[in-house]
Amino acid sequence: MAIESYVVVHNIAKRHNVGTLARSATAFGVTELILVGRRDLNAFGSHGSTSHLRFRHFHSLSDARLFLKEKDCDICGVEITEDAVSITDHPFKKSTAFLLGNEGTGLSAKECEICDFFVYIPQYGGGTASLNVTVAASIVLHHFGVWAGFSERIRDGNKFVVAEKPLKQVSRKYCTETDDHIIEERKSRRESASNGFFEDGKNGVSSSNLLDSLFPDE
Secondary structure (H helix, E strand, O other): OOOOEEEEEEOOOOOHHHHHHHHHHHHOOOOEEEEEOOOOOEOOOOOOHHHHOEEEEEOOHHHHHHHHHHOOOEEEEEOOOOOOEEHHHOOOOOOEEEEEOEOOOEOOHHHHHOOOEEEEOOOOOOOOOOOOHHHHHHHHHHHHHHHHOOOOOOEEOOEEOOOOOOOOOOHHHOEOOOHHHHHHHHHHHHHHHHOOOOOEOHHHOEOOEHHHHHOOOO
């Protein structure tokens, strides 16, 4: 069975970080980016990479865990815990899903409960206590790709060759919800936006949102 990697996104505070995570995920061969809970996630920073990445949504961590275990995946928490192993040791055994914590508080107790093991990223300078979640994800995913022996992408000049843009994803392939649930959530989000709940982008236009790209109107 082929080795695969997944990224689990749960309660990341800064919505724009998900777009950057998607960019790193495509660069390092991630199979799917799994969204748990909220779906109002900004695609800013992805540089178009979201069209090359599969997404899946679950309401709860337990549902996400069940899906990953059916895929025979280990779940690795990226967090400094007492039993965490340095990422440089490559403590992997098979396909792995990486769960990254909230930028400010790290992994919650509930998130830690679904993890099979933990890794941390060694630091050698004393100027910061931790890394940005997207930087941490890039380092971890790169190490996993090296361990798994993923084939390096071909280069053209000083950049890597970008694959042809795939056909538009059909949202229901990646969502465990019914159409009625999707419509209801979209309606609620629009009502909240009209009340100023969501941040506006430049010139008052709502920022690009993964909900729109992943679950488009029919």
